[in-house]
Amino acid sequence: MSAADNPGPLVEPTGSLSPRELERYARHLSLPGIGVEGQSRLRAASALVIGAGGLGAPVLHYLAAAGIGSITIIDDDMVEASNLQRQVLHRDADIGRAKVASARDALLRLDPELEVTTIGERLSPDNALELFDSHDVVLDGADNFATRYLSNDAAELTGTPLIWGTIFRFSGQVSTFVPEHGPMLRDLFPDIPEADSVPNCAEGGVLGVLCGTVGSAMATEAVKLICGIGTPLIGRLLRYDALEADYSTLRFSPDPDREPIIDLAEVAVACAAARPGPDGFGTRQDGAEGPGGENEVSVEEYRAESSPVLLIDVRAEWERQISSIPGSIHLPLSVLQVEGWSAVDTVAAHQPFEVVLHCKSGARSAQAVRLLKDGAPESVRLRSLVGGIDAWSASGSETV
Known part of the structure; x- marks a missing residue:
């Protein structure tokens, strides 16, 4: 197996597992490649999850269940009734609450010993580098192009492994980007698309159970990277069509002519154009400050x-x-x-x-x-x- 296939375990194992942990993770302990050492790596690992929505919900649920020791959730949104069809962490009683608060409660119900940090804001050029640099792996469940490219660029600048997923209507995609161990998002999709070039979930719709399929695949990639097992989706784009029950894989390589990422200047412009207006609603398409523009x-x-x-x-x-x-x-x-x-x-x-x-x-x-x-x-x-x-x-x- 080459370095491009598997970069090796991301973290060193902790000390011995407690009797509670030995019982809780018994089904992992008997798995080849995980065992006590791999489970100890999971307990030592820290993950940053961007978004507590459609993809973030299953990602968070399965990372917590797998035994990740520390999880940081970043999301600036509130729980709405229309979220509940797919965002399985949240309940009807959580409508109107911050998603990060609702998600934290759900994860602690699952594992009271889990260390959960919540950040009730968007990932931005101001906080991305510090957050990426302080976590072992990042899982991006964002619902907009600007944040996805910000995640890629921050990963490339900090050397942090990034697991990326996207969903639309009945289909989803997953890939894993490990700087210096394979191609990145910009090798596959070089340019940041226009903010409104693809309808979002509210406009185009999304099959609720699709989020579970794609989010679970993302969490699986994280476990593989942390433990150093299997063949991660490095240099491969996993595509899933739920209506046809069809999985396919697209292979891609680093673009030798692509300019390396040296700062967040380009993506900062895209993030500014996509941020909410000052009233908290909608998306500014022209990057202007506040309402009252010509259109x-x-x-x-x-x-x-x-x-x-x-x-x-x-x-x-x-x-x-x-x-x-x-x-x-x-x-x-x-x-x-x-x-x-x-x-x-x-x-x-x-x-x-x-x-x-x-x-x-x-x-x-x-x-x-x-x-x-x-x-x-x-x-x-x-x-x-x-x-x-x-x-x-x-x-x-x-x-x-």
Whole structure:
């Protein structure tokens, strides 16, 4: 086995296992390659898990169950009802709580002796290098491109092994990146995609049980790296299609022409463009500070409008069944992508007016504004409602 196949155990084993640990991890102790020594390595290891959501939930659950000694969870999100279909760490009673707090409670219920550290913020260029440098392995369950590339670059700069996973609708991918022991994410996907080039889970949907499949594969990779067993997914991209029950593997190599990562400057720009607005809702697509940009309108500004405004809801029909803004007209983004401005023109009766588009948090409506600008008359002003219906509800405004 070459160094590229397995870089060897990540950590030295601790001392002897306690009687409690010998009983708890008995099924590991009889496994070739793990045994008492491998279990001691797991107890000595520290893991940083980025995200306590769809992928983070099974990753955290299985790392804790496997006997990882120290786990740090970083996530700035709150538990919502729509999370519970796939984020199995959280319960109905946790809705409204910080995900890191809910996840910590769940892990300590599983193993009261586990050392859990929580960070209720996003991974950023300001904290990434220190966090990566202080952990043996990092597992990235982030849901946006900027954070994924930040993780890759921080791993490359600190030499920290990184396990990466992604899910979309019915498919998922997993790979393992170990600096100096094989290719990295940028060898496979060199450039950071645009923030809205692929719909997120809220827009495109995701099969709940898929998270368990992909997250479990990520946790398996961590155990293999820590114990130095098996063949990790270094230089290989594992692809899973749940509908076809099909696994495939894509092999890839380091790009000899790729420039090495020397700092976080490039990814810092992507992270700034993808961060939430100051109201905590939505995603800034243009990197501007705060609402009020040329193509945006805040809830307060919208409510203060004196001239007639056509409010268009670009969400899916099932989302409107949960709640909608009074007076809004439904034109799903999928329709606008096919019909363009003509779909709006039909409901507008060819009159010049102001148009405000909204979705759940602002990302899809911002995309709709850019989509419609080419076909709209110059007399029409197109804007996206910052924060969408989430910001509308948070302001105390009525929904139906």
